[in-house]
Amino acid sequence: MPGGGTDKGPDGGAGLSRLPWFSSLVLAVFVTVGTGFAAEAQPDREPLDAFARVLLLAGPALLVLRHRHPVFCVFGVALSAALYLGAGYPYGPIFITVAVACFAAIVAGHRAAAWWAIGLLWVSHLLVGHLLYPYLPPEGDAGAPWGPEVGVAAWVVAVLVGSELVRVRREQWIHARAERAAAEARRADEERLRIARELHDVLAHSISVINVQAGVGLALLDSDPEQARTALTTIKAASKEALGEVRQVLDTLRTSGDAPRAPAPGLDRLPELVEQAAAAGLTVGTETLGDRVALSPGADLAAFRIVQEALTNVVRHSGSRTAHVQVGYGAGVLTLRVDDEGPATGDEAGGGGNGLVGMRERAAALGGTIEAGPRPDGGFRVKAVLPLKPKETP
Secondary structure (H helix, E strand, C coil): CCCCCCCCCCCCCHHHHCCCHHHHHHHHHHHHHHHHHHHHCCCCCCCCCHHHHHHHHHHHHHHCCCCCCHHHHHHHHHHHHHHHHHCCCCCCCHHHHHHHHHHHHHHCCCHHHHHHHHHHHHHHHHHHHHCCHHHCCCCCCCCCCCCCHHHHHHHHHHHHHHHHHHHHHHHHHHHHHHHHHHHHHHHHHHHHHHHHHHHHHHHHHHHHHHHHHHHHHHHHCCCCHHHHHHHHHHHHHHHHHHHHHHHHHHHHHCCCCCCCCCCCCCHHHHHHHHHHHHHCCCEEEEEEECCCCCECHHHHHHHHHHHHHHHHHHHHHECCCEEEEEEEECCCEEEEEEEECCCECCCCCCCCCCHHHHHHHHHHHCCCEEEEEECCCCCEEEEEEEECCECCCC
């Protein structure tokens, strides 16, 4: 319930401090003083005695619990007001406590309780003023006229409608806040996935090259030291490249609004991928079809990472030492195709099997598709089709 929470905090009294003591005290003073002034203008009503004072203070006292026990509060306040009316005391601001209790109950979601409580109070007012007045104080009361009942009805409707409007507005605010929180959580999840894909693609490719070259270096360390030295040089270059790209990915975790320190990689760095693959013992042929178009940064990065991951999988899992990369610029689409002649080696060479998942996620984020599987004539093929969106010009 609004304003609820635990009854006790770490200090044992935090729950009490959350109760609306101050506002209830202000209402108690206002109702007591205001009723005193109202009584002076109503000499025909019963004078304010001790019982009247108790009933006047009962409403504000119950309002202290309006957030934690709104149903009990609204019925208790309505009952105290009904007893006050039945005892023939002067009309006055006691009805403000009823309005506050009704408002708290409706906003807390207990609409039926609020409507019943204020409805029963209104019925008791009608009975006292128009039917039971001969049997109730003050003596000689001639009953209430029907004309003012229109104002009373308008007051009741205003209290209920106003409370309902606040309740609806509050629910809309809570819903909007929940949607904002969910959207922020989704953005955070998407950012984590994006960073995870980037790190996977960067590390998987570089570590695969390092793994292959480390095996070559160990095998040739005694028989061919010069070739082993070349393998170690390749490892050093690949690790340096990996560190640079990891730093670039981690730069996105800096303070929001900071610009990246280096541009994201794109298909213009395809020759670098070919050189890195060559260092791992893989010969890669490249082919470009159609007129090249400058891509948006997101599409360019996705295309680069898809080709990078496909070549990494060839290094890891294929017995073929050759691969072919085809980049096609067509009518509204960019087509990427990476082929190797196989067969699969069955070796893991590191990695957790997330490469194809990451490629599909990248393609899906741009509205594209990925097909990966064995070729009819042997080997393996990865084919990506991405919507071709030209790079936005400032």
